[in-house]
Amino acid sequence: MLLVSRLSKAFGRLQAVRDVAFQVKPGQIVGLIGPNGSGKSTLLNCIAGTITPDSGRINFDGHDITAAPPDAIFRHGIARSHQDPALFQRMSVLDNTLLPARNQRGERARIAPFHRLWQAQEASLAGRAGGILQRLRLRNHYAARASDLSGGQMxxxxxxxxxxxxxxxxxxxxxxxxVAPNLAYEIFEQIAALRNEGLTFLIVEHRLEILFDFVDHLFVMHLGELLAQGTPAEIAANVQVKEVYFGE
Ligand SMILES: Nc1ncnc2c1ncn2[C@@H]1O[C@H](COP(=O)(O)OP(=O)(O)O)[C@@H](O)[C@H]1O
Ligand SMILES: [Mg+2]
Known part of the structure; x- marks a missing residue:
């Protein structure tokens, strides 16, 4: 589904990502781990299109998305969340959830003045957003400002x-x-449920004790390079990984 080959990205003289290659298969939950500064976020940003790689290729679902702009990559079906939640703080929880819906008729200038042309679509989108909020236990907060949520809720x-x-x-x-430990585990249970409905995940996570319970496959980065890959059991037993990651 996602095929990354020989990807590199430097910031000035710092080689943040060097010659990284990996793939994600449909329906997998894949973990991307490594010490701080090993290039994980840079790699995600290259895939999401917010950073343009210096060299290498990224293919998704049969499309070459290397250097495509973020909105095009989103339309191909890749969504991302950030290390620090990038919410619209002054908008309501519901409005934040409604933003990414595709083909919203009421956003077209010539249609917007005519309420009856978009009312039904807006109601159905709000219904679906309500379902998503319900499943994430945010439904009771739908009218709250995003800025009023706890860190975990954000x-x-x-x-x-x-x-x-x-x-x-x-x-x-x-x-x-x-996020508090209980809620952290719950977030991963939601991720697993979504995977069972057909979604695919690539996840950077520092809480290995939770991550290892849920992932099918792991890639380990160190100093911008791919150090190891394998199942959670293989990675837990990998001597090189222990050295750089756990400092043993
Ligand atoms: N926009 C940037 N400009 C300059 N250096 C950056 C930038 N983003 C990341 N870096 C550097 O690149 C390296 C990899 O960072 P990052 O991808 O954020 O690592 P990780 O997510 O694994 O902690 C780090 O040394 C970091 O300081
Ligand atoms: Mg990071």
């Missing part, structure tokens, strides 16, 4: 907003950062 709302765009692949950058 992470959930970002996940919900990504879902509303009906992606095929979700790139999640530390979905449980700053």
């Amino acid at each position: 992470k959930l709302l970002e996940l919900g907003r990504s879902l509303a765009g009906e992606p095929k692949l979700m790139l999640l950058d530390e979905p449980t950062a700053g």
Whole structure:
């Protein structure tokens, strides 16, 4: 589904990502781990199109998306969430969730003045957004401003907003950062449920004890390069990984 080959990205003299190749198969939950500064977020940003790689190729679902702009990549079916939630703080929880819906008629200038032309679509989108909020236990907060949510709820709302765009692949950058342990486990249970409904995930996560319970496959980065890959059991037993990642 996602095929990354020989990808490199430098910031000045710092080689943040060097010659990285990996793939994600449909229906997988794939983990991307590595010490701080190893290039994980840069890699996600290259895939999402917010950073243009210096060299290499990214293919998604049969399309070459290397250097495509973020909106084109989103239309191909890739959504992402950020390490620090990038919400519209002054908008309501519901409005944040409604933003990514595709082909909203009321947003077209010539249709917007005529309420009856978009009312039914808006109602149906709001209904679907309500379903997403329900599943993430945010429904009771639908009218609250995003800025009034707890840190954990903000992470959930970002996940919900990504879902509303009906992606095929979700790139999640530390979905449980700053979230209480119970809620962190719950977020991963939601991710597993969504995978069972057909979604595919590439997840950067520092909480290995939770991540290892849910992923099918892991890639380990170190100093911009791919150090190892394998199942959770293989990675847990990998000596090189222990050295760089766990400092043993
Ligand atoms: N926009 C940027 N400009 C300059 N350096 C950056 C930028 N983004 C990341 N870096 C550097 O690239 C390296 C990899 O960063 P990052 O991809 O954020 O790592 P990770 O997500 O694995 O912690 C780090 O040394 C970081 O300081
Ligand atoms: Mg990062």
